[in-house]
Amino acid sequence: MSSISVGVVMGSSSDWDTLQHAVQILQEFGIAHEAKVVSAHRMPDEMFAYAETAAARGLKAIIAGAGGAAHLPGMLASKTTVPVLGVPVASKHLQGVDSLHSIVQMPKGIPVATFAIGAAGAANAALFAVAMLAGSDAALQLKLQDFRRKQTEAARNMQLPPAPQ
Numbered sequence: 001m002s003s004i005s006v007g008v009v010m011g012s013s014s015d016w017d018t019l020q021h022a023v024q025i026l027q028e029f030g031i032a033h034e035a036k037v038v039s040a041h042r043m044p045d046e047m048f049a050y051a052e053t054a055a056a057r058g059l060k061a062i063i064a065g066a067g068g069a070a071h072l073p074g075m076l077a078s079k080t081t082v083p084v085l086g087v088p089v090a091s092k093h094l095q096g097v098d099s100l101h102s103i104v105q106m107p108k109g110i111p112v113a114t115f116a117i118g119a120a121g122a123a124n125a126a127l128f129a130v131a132m133l134a135g136s137d138a139a140l141q142l143k144l145q146d147f148r149r150k151q152t153e154a155a156r157n158m159q160l161p162p163a164p165q
């Protein structure tokens with residue numbers, strides 16, 4: 001069994017609609033991963049343990065998504081040197097701008113790579129993790145290039161509806 005290289009964690013099961021887009025990408029690229037709820041606010045002891053054991057377990061990246069007062073990515077980053085990729089989840093009242101600001105405004109010295117709010121951010125966080133792993137994996141690099149090539153092809157083939165008369 002291959003060891004897990006990317007952890008996907010989220011503050012609540014209600015974040016799954018967003019974070020599933022990261023998991024889909026990791027599945028597509030055949031990256032060994034895990035997905036679980038780990039909340040800095042509601043289960044701080046487990047959050048600390050997750051961060052503290054991440055490097056020893058062989059994780060190369062942690063994708064962490066949360067909404068509102070989204071402290072999870074930053075708190076994980078404070079307890080591990082494994083790169084943390086933060087995904088702001090759209091919140092009910094402030095549409096995720098609160099989540100984005102909570103994740104992106106880290107103090108100097110504890111970086112969190114922060115992505116766009118929502119599904120695109122989740123997918124891009126996973127693609128970024130793939131790119132990190134592809135640096136030392138030639139086969140994965142080829143898969144990533146193929147992904148980009150197909151995406152370019154799909155964009156070139158995009159058709160617009162007829163112009164209104």
Ligand SMILES: Nc1c(C(=O)O)ncn1[C@@H]1O[C@H](COP(=O)(O)O)[C@@H](O)[C@H]1O
Binds near residue numbers: 066068069073
């Ligand atoms: N931001 C955090 C943290 C955290 O940062 O530790 N834990 C939960 N949450 C967020 O609370 C929102 C509402 O959660 P519920 O839907 O469970 O009430 C979620 O978007 C979650 O990420």
